Each structure stands twice: as structure tokens, then as C-alpha cells.
Amino acid sequence: MIDFLNSIIVLLNFIIIPGISYGSQLALGALGVTFVYAILRFANFAHGEIMSFGAMITILFTWFFQSQNIGLGILPTALLALPVGIIATIILCIISDKFVFQYYRYQKSVPVVLAMVSIGVMFVINAIIRIIIGTETIKFSDGQKFIMKAKQFKVMTGLNEGLALKSSQVITILITIVLLTFTFWFLQKTKTGKSMRAFSDNEDLALLSGINPDRVVFITWAIVGVLACVAGSLYGLDKNYKPLIYLNLVLPIFASAIVGGIGNPFGAVVGGYIIAFSEIMITYAYKKFFVYLLPGPLEPSGLVQILSTDYKFAVSFSILVIVLLIRPSGLFRGRVL
Amino acid sequence: MNNLIGKNLTAGYGGVDIIKDINLEVNEGEIVVIVGPNGAGKSTAMKALLGMLSLTSGSVEYSNEEISSMLPQNRINLGLAFVPQTNNVFTGMTVEENLEMGGFLRDDDIIHTINDVYDLFPILKEKRNQSAGELSGGQRQQVAFGRALMTQPKILMLDEPTAGVSPIVMDELFSRIIEVRKTGVGILMVEQNAKQALGIADRGYVLVNGKNSREGTGQELLNNPEVRKSFLGG
Amino acid sequence: MMKFERYEWLAISIMFSLFILVGLIQGWSVSLVILNMCIISAIMTMGVNISWGYAGVINFGVMGFLAMGGLAAxxxxxxxxxxxxxVGGTGIGISFVLLVVLVISVMYINKAVKEKRNRYISNxxxxxxxxxxIRFFYLNATANIEDVNPAIAGFLGGLGLPIIFSWIVGGFFAAGVAFIIGKVALGLRSDYLAIVTLGISEIVVSVLKHEEWLSRGVKNVIGLKRPVPxxxxxxxxxxxxSLITYINTSKLNNIIDVGDRDEALNKLIIEGSSIFVKLSYASLFFIVMFIIFYFANKAQLSPWGRMMRAIRDNEIAASAMGKDVVKQHLIIFVIGAAIVGVAGAMLVTLDGLFTPSAYRPLRFTFIIWIMVIVGGSGNNLGAIFGGFVIWFSWIEAAPLTTFIINQITTGLDSNNPLRLHLLDSVPxxxxxxxxxxLLLILRxxxxxxxxxxxxHS
Structure with a gap:
């Protein structure tokens, strides 16, 4: 029985909790990508950099608040800086739309041209970030680091295995719940949210109903700004801020959005968790888990690992390819591609 | 009285004029039908009235006001409504949400209008929470019709409202159109089923090769031997 | 043979004057290093351009194909x-045979089992x-191989043939991978295809990075034999x-002291040898570039090229006319990838080493795409021009930025923090x-x- 509990704790500690928090970050990112896809109808390669930009502003203001000795006690100061980051990110999104994307929208350019344009935007934002904050890894989480330490847990329960709970993980999960609830409430219940769904569903008919496309686009960018900044800051808070990592994050984010059905917000969220859990589960070495669970003679000798952790990024794309082969529109019926 | 008049309309796509020098008029409270062979420019004429394509020459007037350069959205605001032939519902949204989107521009309480639509099409009330994409062809046409009515239009334009529905549904739709007319709405429609459409029409236009060929009351056109021979099947 | 328009001549002369300028300012060696990379970039760009420019097939898998070319080298x-x-050959052999058997049986199941659910389950x-x-044989074999003298070997090695053959083999390697990717992904809408090919190239690179028995992975392979002296x-x-002496006769004759003259000669020889090596590379590369350019143009003018354009401009009409669009897309995707593979082998040849971790899809794929778009998609000369210009700007951006920052901040104190920060950020x-x-060109x-x-043909 104790062994069984221990094995469960192993799973919780190494798979479930990290999976949920990484999944939340991906889900928020994928939701942003899917919003752009649903309304503006292109794959936004700049999304990772927009996330990074949001995180950067959050960090800059975290430093500012820290220097003024303004803090939140046991909570990270970054939470205080987050609203500033969000506003800055929204402004960035609106500016890039006004000066870049809008032109192609009015021209009714094909999606692939807009994707190329977003690559240009990606380079520019990337350069701005590097010029402002450099390329070093930045640790900006302060306050209480752990809600529960592995050792505390062991003492508390008397089990062999410890369960560590970082405050960044809990904050990630809580903020994600709030943000997702709000987003879905907005889409399902408010007139503006519904008009966005209508616009995504059938643009011509939306125009015939008097829905103003510029307003829809504006609100879309505002939501994308919020989602991107929060996702980027939470990812940085959880795993330290590395300006260059966000470029790579674009791939699992796209994979999440497409697996869930691109253009479908609910699908994007589910996709985020699917990708996060598969990355972790497929590359986790289950030896410890089985050692607890199985009687002595059956204990595995190897690591019981499906793929080495080197292939973490490859996993998300293999899943993407499999989903595309079996169900091209994604799990939750996105736009037909 | 509100009316929509197209004067000497010439328009088309990509520099090729499809309709040439066409005159159309629809007044409040009447049903006007445009008939003609395939490719005669019937739908194009309607889209030109709505501003969905730019005019090469000619003008559009609504209640004695020139609206030729107005955006389609703004014409909707004035009291025009349009039901396209295809893709005329939001497939991913429920029936009720479709209707709400129809009333997007209105600031007043739209619940009464929704109820009016439900009275007109009782089946929609039953399916109010079902997504429009799951409905049958005829039911979708009703949703599309209802969505357009939500703006409380003065002039309603229908592009082949009965395309692809069964004869029974077609009769039903036509009787609804007559009911809507009774509320004072002017209706302009393009129809393939010319015989039935002219049967309920107050007036009709015959377009051939993008030009006005003939006009008259519904009965006149129905009884005209040439019209009968050309597209009413004798 | 094609004739160049006036502005095309202008573009060509601009390229050459740039290299001469760099040669005069920064030295010929620098200029030749850039030139060599420019030629390789141009070949990559032509590869992408063939699939994108001729047929509208997007290929974001460039880094994967480039790495396959490198592996070939x-x-x-x-x-x-x-x-x-x-120690491991047999195991790898068995694994390979088993893999083939597995693929064949999956294909058989796909044909034989009609019901969808059963098919998924049995597959x-x-x-x-x-x-x-397979894992059983494979893991044993690879572990054994990787244990063989890990400091310098630890992989299967190669065939020991002259590296220049790899330029062709690299093309085939890349083509093979492209065939598989194409089978899976072509037929998707283009922006979707972009993401998928990008992701698959990430997979290809991570395989090369971590399968040490094959490519030594992150330990890199160094000391590859050169095709030039x-x-x-x-x-x-x-x-x-004697050649160097002959070229510099007048210069050397001016030096009277014998010791000084020998020293000067020695210096000239060292310099000259480095330039000679780079020139040899440049000529080899130039030949390859010219061959590819020639055939690419010929293909574009052929009926086949015309058909490709027809498919690109109106896919629906083309397929209505009975063209097998997916098959043609696959063909052109594979050809484009093969050319990128050739460039990959050439790149490793030039460097003399293979470093899988240097192939970073997200960083370099887009640079190559900028080359294609800036140069002019659908035009091979444009592709070459794009490759040259963009690589050139990529390299020369840093010195240029330093210069500009210095100009702008002349009024500031030399220790001004803003100035220092900007100078730090030059790269x-x-x-x-x-x-x-990219944004300006697209606009x-x-x-x-x-x-x-x-x-109009």
C-alpha cells in the first residue's frame, strides 16, 4: 500500500504537476495562435516573440518595483508587473497590426504571404528584445519559491517520495483557470465575443450583419496580447527567462493549436495539455515508478523510457503528424485546412 | 415611403461588365422578382444594389438618397438586408446566436424580434440551441431568412431562397415571404423557380444577357407567351 | 540559353563590386570566405525557389535537408x-531489415484491412x-558502437571515398527524406505545410544530434578530407x-635585403595559400552553382515548367485538366530538397566538420526564405542574387552597425552607458x-x- 502511494507520488511529482503547469503555458500560447488564425486567418510565427516581449516588459517592471521596494510579500513581484507587461504587449500587437498586418488584410493577401510577413515581424521583435535585454538567462521570481518542499512532504506523510510544489506552478495553474474561464465566458456570452465567433465562422455574412471587421481585429489583438504576455511571463517565471527559448516554443505551440483543431479555442487548450503531457510522459524514465509498484523479481533493469529526453521537441511534432494523418482537421474540428 | 432604386446600373467583376444599364426598383410592401436564364446577371444586379461590387456606372438610391458609394455595412444600417444564396448561416453558432448576430447593430431589446421570427418559423424555436450547421437545407434557409429579418429591414433581398430545397419546403418558404410582405417589408428576390415566384410577385423583371428585357406585374409576365416559352417551360 | 535583361546585369555587377569592395577594405581572404558562403546560400535558395517559385510548394524543412547533405559528406x-x-554492424543490419518489414506490413494492413477502426487497431x-x-536489437548495437573508442570514434564511420562524391549523395539523401515528408504532408494548405515541414526538419536534426552511432551526434565529426589542397x-x-614569386616579382624586387625578401615571400606564400584554397573552393562551388542554374532555367522553360506554373497559378483548373497535382508537387518538393541537400554536403565540405547542433531550423530556415523572397521567387537569377545579398548583409551587418552607432553617438561620451549598451548589442x-x-520587400x-x-507561351 505504501509502495502504491509512493508510486503515485512519483507520478504526481514528475509528470502530473509539471505537465499541468507546462500544459497551461502551452494552452495559453496556443489559444493566442488560434485566435489570430480564426480571425486574421494566418499562422503567426511572431507569436513566440510576442510572448517573449511581454515577459521582458514584465521583468523590466519587476526590477523597477524591486528597486522601489514594492513587493507582494510571499508572492512574486512579477505579478504586480504583469499588468504593465500586458498593456505593453497589447500596444505592441496593435502597432504591428497597424503598420504591418493591416495593409495585407486590406489587400486580401493569401494566408501564406501573411505568414511570411509575420516572420519579418518576428525578426524585428526578436532584435528589439535582444537589443534591450540581451540574451542572458534571467531569473526574476522572488517571494516564496515553494509552497511545499519535497522534504516537508516526506516528514508530513512519512512516505519515501517527496512531493514538491513550486509557487510558480500553482500561480500558473490559477491564472490559467481564471484567464480561460474569462476567455470562454467572453466568447460564449458577450455580444462582442459572439461577433468574433461569427466573424471567424463566416466573414462575409458577418459583414452583412453589420459587424465591424476593424473592431473585431482590434479586440482580437487585445486578447492575443493578454494571452501572450501572461503565457510568456508564466513560462519565464516557472523556468527562468531565456530570450532565445521562445523562438523554439513556437513549434509546440503551433502543434498544440493544430492538434486541437486550429481556429478552435477549446481545441487549442486541450491541444496544449495533450502536447505537454506527451512530451513529458514519452520522455520520462519510469523505472522508479515500476520499482515501487512491482514485486522484486519483476523490477525493470533499464530506465523504462520510451524515448530519450533529447527528443522532447520531436515528440510534439510526431504527435502533430500522427493527428494530421488520422484526422486532418484536428481533434475538435478546426477550420478545414 | 421607402424604396430602393437602381438606375442604369453597369457593374461586373475584374473589369468585365456582367450587367449593363439595368434599372430596378422595389418599394415597401411589395414583392419583386428577378427572373432570367442562367448567367443573365440576376445575382450580380442584386449585389450591385447592395454595394458588394463597385459600379462602373449608374447609381443606387434609397428613399431618394444617393447611396452608390456607401459601404454594404452602412446600407444594412439604413434598412437593407440581404440573404446570400450559399454560406448564409453561421454554421458554428446556435440558431439563436445566428439571430442575435442578425440584430448586431441594434441597441434596443431584440428579444421581441427574435420571438417574431420564432412565430414565423416555429421550427427554429424548437432548434434554438442547436448549431445551425447541423440543420437541414430548408431549416438553414429559414435561419438565414430569420437572421436577415433581425435588422428589421425595410427592403429585404433574397438570392435564390429556395435553391436546393424540396418543393414542399419551397411552398412553405414562399408563404412566409408573403407573410413578411404583409408587415410592410419590400422584398426583392432572384429565383430559379420562376413560375412559382412570379405567382406571388407583385412585379417582376426579366433579365437577359445582363440587360433589362421585360418588366411587368407578376401575372403579366406569367401570361406573356414569350416569357413562358423562354423560361417557364411552355 | 537565356539572355539577361539590363537590370539583371546591373544586379550581377552590384554583387561583384560588393566583393571587390570587401576585398579592398577587409582583405581578399574575408571577401572569399563570404563569397563561398554566398554561393552555398545561392544554391540553397535555388532549391527552395524551385519548389516555391515554380510550383508554390512551401518548404520550411530546409535545415533538415541541409543536415542530410552534411550527413552524406x-x-x-x-x-x-x-x-x-x-560490434554493432549486425545489430544495425537486423534493425534495418526489421524496420523495412514493419513498414511493409503496415502498408499491407492499410491495403488489406478495409474497416477503419480495425485498421487503426491492427496497425x-x-x-x-x-x-x-527493433529496440531490442537496436539499443544493444548502438550501445556497443558508441563504446568503441568514444573519444575519437564511437560511430560507424563512412566509406572513405573522396568527399566530392557526397555532393551527389547528399542530394539523394535529402531527396529520400523529402519523399517521406512529402508523402505525409503535401496536400495540406500551404501555411500549414510550412509549420509541418519546419517541425519535421526539427525532428530530422534532433535524430542526427542524438543518434551518435550514425553521426557522432553532438560530439561532432571533425577532420573530413578536403577536395582541395x-x-x-x-x-x-x-x-x-614559383607562382607566388612570379606574381609578386616586381614587389619582391624592390626589397633589397635578402633576409627581408625571403621573409616577405614567406608571408606572401602563406597568404597566397589561404587565398588559393578559398579560390579553389569558390571555383568548384561556382561550377555546381552554374550547372544547377543552367538546368533549373532549362526546366523552367520546358513544358514541364509551364505545367508547374499552371498548377501554381490555378490548382483547381490544373487538376480539372487531369494533372495529378499531388504527384507533381511531390516531384518538385523532392527536387528542391535534393538541391538543398547538395548545398548541405558542400557546406560540410567547406567547413571540414559536421556539427549537427549547428543546424537550428528556427534560426536559419527563415534567413533562407528571406533570400528567396528578396531575390524574387520564380526567378533563378533572383534566387542567386537573394542568396548573395542576404548572406552578405548578414555578415556585414555587424561592422556596418558598429560604424553607424559610432557615427550617431559621436556627441556622447565614450563611456556613456547607452552607447556602450548599443555597442554591446551590435550582433x-x-x-x-x-x-x-523582409517587411520592406514584401510591402x-x-x-x-x-x-x-x-x-506568355
Missing amino acids: VIVSYPPITESWK GIVIVFGILV YEINLQNTDWFI YFRYLLMGSI YRPKGIIPERVR
Whole structure:
């Protein structure tokens, strides 16, 4: 029985909790990508950099608040800086739309041209970030680091295995719940949210109903700004801020959005968790888990690992390819591609 | 009285004029039908009235006001409504949400209008929470019709409202159109089923090769031997 | 043979004057290093351009194909490591045979089992079981191979042939991978295809990075044999010394002291050998570039090229006319990838080493795409021009930025923090430059600097 509990704790500690928090970050990112896809109808390669930009502003203001000795006690100061980051990110999104994307929208350019344009935007934002904050890894989480330490847990329960709970993980999960609830409430219940769904569903008919496309686009960018900044800051808070990592994050984010059905917000969220859990589960070495669970003679000798952790990024794309082969529109019926 | 008049309309796509020098008029409270062979420019004429394509020459007037350069959205605001032939519902949204989107521009309480639509099409009330994409062809046409009515239009334009529905549904739709007319709405429609459409029409236009060929009351056109021979099947 | 328009001549002369300028300012060696990379970039760009410009097939898998070309260079030229083959060859062989059997059985199931659900279930069972069996042989073999003298070997080695053959083999390697990717992904809408190919190239690179038995992975393969002479050998070759002496006769004659003259000669020989090696590379590369350019143009003008354009401009009409669009897309995707593979082998040949971790899809794929778009998609000369110009700006961005920052901040104190910060950030301005170039071109010259020639044939 104790062994069984221990094995469960192993799973919780190494798979479930990290999976949920990484999944939340991906889900928020994928939701942003899917919003752009649903309304503006292109794959936004700049999304990772927009996330990074949001995180950067959050960090800059975290430093500012820290220097003024303004803090939140046991909570990270970054939470205080987050609203500033969000506003800055929204402004960035609106500016890039006004000066870049809008032109192609009015021209009714094909999606692939807009994707190329977003690559240009990606380079520019990337350069701005590097010029402002450099390329070093930045640790900006302060306050209480752990809600529960592995050792505390062991003492508390008397089990062999410890369960560590970082405050960044809990904050990630809580903020994600709030943000997702709000987003879905907005889409399902408010007139503006519904008009966005209508616009995504059938643009011509939306125009015939008097829905103003510029307003829809504006609100879309505002939501994308919020989602991107929060996702980027939470990812940085959880795993330290590395300006260059966000470029790579674009791939699992796209994979999440497409697996869930691109253009479908609910699908994007589910996709985020699917990708996060598969990355972790497929590359986790289950030896410890089985050692607890199985009687002595059956204990595995190897690591019981499906793929080495080197292939973490490859996993998300293999899943993407499999989903595309079996169900091209994604799990939750996105736009037909 | 509100009316929509197209004067000497010439328009088309990509520099090729499809309709040439066409005159159309629809007044409040009447049903006007445009008939003609395939490719005669019937739908194009309607889209030109709505501003969905730019005019090469000619003008559009609504209640004695020139609206030729107005955006389609703004014409909707004035009291025009349009039901396209295809893709005329939001497939991913429920029936009720479709209707709400129809009333997007209105600031007043739209619940009464929704109820009016439900009275007109009782089946929609039953399916109010079902997504429009799951409905049958005829039911979708009703949703599309209802969505357009939500703006409380003065002039309603229908592009082949009965395309692809069964004869029974077609009769039903036509009787609804007559009911809507009774509320004072002017209706302009393009129809393939010319015989039935002219049967309920107050007036009709015959377009051939993008030009006005003939006009008259519904009965006149129905009884005209040439019209009968050309597209009413004798 | 095609005739160049006036503005095309202008583009060509601009390219050459740039290299001469760099040669005069920064030295010929620098200029030749850039030139060599420019030629390789141009070949890559032509590869992408063939699939995108001719047929509208997007290929974001460039880095994967480039890496496959690099792998070919290793496998062709590295001497075989008999020890590794002895301990692991059989295991790898068995795994490979089993893999083929697995693929065939999956294909058989797909044909034989009609009901969708049963097909998925039986495929699932066969694949899982097959992989478990393969893993057994495979993991043993690779562990054994990687244990063989890990400091310098630890992989299977290659065939020990001259590396120049790898330029062709690299094309085939890349084509093979492209065929598989194409089978899976072509037929998707283009922006979707972009993401998928990008992701698959990430997979290809991570395989090369972590399958040490094959490519030594992150430990890199170094010391690949060159197709051109080594500097040190040249410096001791009589004809080379006399050549340098002959070229510099007048200069040397001006030096009176014998010791000084020898020293000067020595210096000239060392310099000359480095330039000679780079020139040899440049000529080899230029030949390849010219061959590809010639055939690419010929293909574009052929009926086949015309059909490709027809498919690109109106896919629906083309398929209505009975063209097998997916098959044609696959063909052109594979051809484009093969050309990128050739460039990959050439790149490793030039460097003399293979470093899988250097292939970073997200960083470099887009640079190559900027080359394509800036140059002018659908025009091979444009592709070459784009490759040259963008690589050139990529390299020369840093010195240029330093210069500009110094100009702008002349009024500031030399220790001004803003100035220092900006000077620290010089390497990052190249990204700003790339992004701005791309955005400006897409906005104001969407067909590229040298646009596709519209042919009414």
C-alpha cells in the first residue's frame, strides 16, 4: 500500500504537476495562435516573440518595483508587473497590426504571404528584445519559491517520495483557470465575443450583419496580447527567462493549436495539455515508478523510457503528424485546412 | 415611403461588365422578382444594389438618397438586408446566436424580434440551441431568412431562397415571404423557380444577357407567351 | 540559353563590386570566405525557389535537408571504422531489415484491412510490437558502437571515398527524406505545410544530434578530407612557390635585403595559400552553382515548367485538366530538397566538420526564405542574387552597425552607458536588418528584386 502511494507520488511529482503547469503555458500560447488564425486567418510565427516581449516588459517592471521596494510579500513581484507587461504587449500587437498586418488584410493577401510577413515581424521583435535585454538567462521570481518542499512532504506523510510544489506552478495553474474561464465566458456570452465567433465562422455574412471587421481585429489583438504576455511571463517565471527559448516554443505551440483543431479555442487548450503531457510522459524514465509498484523479481533493469529526453521537441511534432494523418482537421474540428 | 432604386446600373467583376444599364426598383410592401436564364446577371444586379461590387456606372438610391458609394455595412444600417444564396448561416453558432448576430447593430431589446421570427418559423424555436450547421437545407434557409429579418429591414433581398430545397419546403418558404410582405417589408428576390415566384410577385423583371428585357406585374409576365416559352417551360 | 535583361546585369555587377569592395577594405581572404558562403546560400535558395517559385510548394524543412547533405559528406568521406562494424554492424543490419518489414506490413494492413477502426487497431498493435523488437536489437548495437573508442570514434564511420562524391549523395539523401515528408504532408494548405515541414526538419536534426552511432551526434565529426589542397602542403610545393614569386616579382624586387625578401615571400606564400584554397573552393562551388542554374532555367522553360506554373497559378483548373497535382508537387518538393541537400554536403565540405547542433531550423530556415523572397521567387537569377545579398548583409551587418552607432553617438561620451549598451548589442542588429528587409520587400516589391519573368507561351 505504501509502495502504491509512493508510486503515485512519483507520478504526481514528475509528470502530473509539471505537465499541468507546462500544459497551461502551452494552452495559453496556443489559444493566442488560434485566435489570430480564426480571425486574421494566418499562422503567426511572431507569436513566440510576442510572448517573449511581454515577459521582458514584465521583468523590466519587476526590477523597477524591486528597486522601489514594492513587493507582494510571499508572492512574486512579477505579478504586480504583469499588468504593465500586458498593456505593453497589447500596444505592441496593435502597432504591428497597424503598420504591418493591416495593409495585407486590406489587400486580401493569401494566408501564406501573411505568414511570411509575420516572420519579418518576428525578426524585428526578436532584435528589439535582444537589443534591450540581451540574451542572458534571467531569473526574476522572488517571494516564496515553494509552497511545499519535497522534504516537508516526506516528514508530513512519512512516505519515501517527496512531493514538491513550486509557487510558480500553482500561480500558473490559477491564472490559467481564471484567464480561460474569462476567455470562454467572453466568447460564449458577450455580444462582442459572439461577433468574433461569427466573424471567424463566416466573414462575409458577418459583414452583412453589420459587424465591424476593424473592431473585431482590434479586440482580437487585445486578447492575443493578454494571452501572450501572461503565457510568456508564466513560462519565464516557472523556468527562468531565456530570450532565445521562445523562438523554439513556437513549434509546440503551433502543434498544440493544430492538434486541437486550429481556429478552435477549446481545441487549442486541450491541444496544449495533450502536447505537454506527451512530451513529458514519452520522455520520462519510469523505472522508479515500476520499482515501487512491482514485486522484486519483476523490477525493470533499464530506465523504462520510451524515448530519450533529447527528443522532447520531436515528440510534439510526431504527435502533430500522427493527428494530421488520422484526422486532418484536428481533434475538435478546426477550420478545414 | 421607402424604396430602393437602381438606375442604369453597369457593374461586373475584374473589369468585365456582367450587367449593363439595368434599372430596378422595389418599394415597401411589395414583392419583386428577378427572373432570367442562367448567367443573365440576376445575382450580380442584386449585389450591385447592395454595394458588394463597385459600379462602373449608374447609381443606387434609397428613399431618394444617393447611396452608390456607401459601404454594404452602412446600407444594412439604413434598412437593407440581404440573404446570400450559399454560406448564409453561421454554421458554428446556435440558431439563436445566428439571430442575435442578425440584430448586431441594434441597441434596443431584440428579444421581441427574435420571438417574431420564432412565430414565423416555429421550427427554429424548437432548434434554438442547436448549431445551425447541423440543420437541414430548408431549416438553414429559414435561419438565414430569420437572421436577415433581425435588422428589421425595410427592403429585404433574397438570392435564390429556395435553391436546393424540396418543393414542399419551397411552398412553405414562399408563404412566409408573403407573410413578411404583409408587415410592410419590400422584398426583392432572384429565383430559379420562376413560375412559382412570379405567382406571388407583385412585379417582376426579366433579365437577359445582363440587360433589362421585360418588366411587368407578376401575372403579366406569367401570361406573356414569350416569357413562358423562354423560361417557364411552355 | 537565356539572355539577361539590363537590370539583371546591373544586379550581377552590384554583387561583384560588393566583393571587390570587401576585398579592398577587409582583405581578399574575408571577401572569399563570404563569397563561398554566398554561393552555398545561392544554391540553397535555388532549391527552395524551385519548389516555391515554380510550383508554390512551401518548404520550411530546409535545415533538415541541409543536415542530410552534411550527413552524406560524413558517410561518404570518413574512413570506415571496422571495430564499430564488428560490434554493432549486425545489430544495425537486423534493425534495418526489421524496420523495412514493419513498414511493409503496415502498408499491407492499410491495403488489406478495409474497416477503419480495425485498421487503426491492427496497425497500432503491429507498430508497437515491431518497435519493441527493433529496440531490442537496436539499443544493444548502438550501445556497443558508441563504446568503441568514444573519444575519437564511437560511430560507424563512412566509406572513405573522396568527399566530392557526397555532393551527389547528399542530394539523394535529402531527396529520400523529402519523399517521406512529402508523402505525409503535401496536400495540406500551404501555411500549414510550412509549420509541418519546419517541425519535421526539427525532428530530422534532433535524430542526427542524438543518434551518435550514425553521426557522432553532438560530439561532432571533425577532420573530413578536403577536395582541395591543404595550405600547409601548398606552402611546400615548388610550383606554388614559383607562382607566388612570379606574381609578386616586381614587389619582391624592390626589397633589397635578402633576409627581408625571403621573409616577405614567406608571408606572401602563406597568404597566397589561404587565398588559393578559398579560390579553389569558390571555383568548384561556382561550377555546381552554374550547372544547377543552367538546368533549373532549362526546366523552367520546358513544358514541364509551364505545367508547374499552371498548377501554381490555378490548382483547381490544373487538376480539372487531369494533372495529378499531388504527384507533381511531390516531384518538385523532392527536387528542391535534393538541391538543398547538395548545398548541405558542400557546406560540410567547406567547413571540414559536421556539427549537427549547428543546424537550428528556427534560426536559419527563415534567413533562407528571406533570400528567396528578396531575390524574387520564380526567378533563378533572383534566387542567386537573394542568396548573395542576404548572406552578405548578414555578415556585414555587424561592422556596418558598429560604424553607424559610432557615427550617431559621436556627441556622447565614450563611456556613456547607452552607447556602450548599443555597442554591446551590435550582433543583434542583424536580426533587425533581416526583419526590416523582409517587411520592406514584401510591402513595396512583393515579387522580389528580380521578379519572375512573365512568359506568355
